Amino acid sequence: MAKNSEMAGRGFLDRFLFAQPVSTVGARKYETAPVPENVSDYWHAGVRSRVLASLKLLMAGDYRTLALSSDSYILYKSWWNTKESRIGTKGDLASLQGWVSKHEGMMLRIAALFALFENPQAEEVEAGQMEAALSLWEC
Numbered sequence: 001m002a003k004n005s006e007m008a009g010r011g012f013l014d015r016f017l018f019a020q021p022v023s024t025v026g027a028r029k030y031e032t033a034p035v036p037e038n039v040s041d042y043w044h045a046g047v048r049s050r051v052l053a054s055l056k057l058l059m060a061g062d063y064r065t066l067a068l069s070s071d072s073y074i075l076y077k078s079w080w081n082t083k084e085s086r087i088g089t090k091g092d093l094a095s096l097q098g099w100v101s102k103h104e105g106m107m108l109r110i111a112a113l114f115a116l117f118e119n120p121q122a123e124e125v126e127a128g129q130m131e132a133a134l135s136l137w138e139c
Contacts, residue, residue: 015102019136046117053120066112066122072130076111079134080104107133 057063068076086093087100108125111133115122118129 016099017106049120050113050116053116066115067124068108068111068130069124069126071127072111072125075127075130075134076108079107079137083137103137107137110136 083093083100083103085091087097088094093100111125111130114129114132115125
């Protein structure tokens, strides 16, 4: 795919997110406690309700837009400025410019998902949700 000029030109490969967690090999436990039932129930109910809400909007041909609170906007702007300086020609991420520039929208979408998971009726992304999203970006 990387050699396909159309895919590269449209930024297809730049749209993938990667995660590389710290390895726990050598310190893993053979038997672990199960996920507490209240945590499991909260997670499953949250995912189900978001999927149903999304389906209702899709079936109605509708959509929702979330705004950023003033504090979340300040956090995002600061992150954006820092990231932008790193992808410039002299930045340490210059060689990843296409990939890193796609994170601008991805971080906003992740923050919106956090907001909707906490409150399906949310109308804006709060600072804590933006902080949580931006904490996932570490380059």
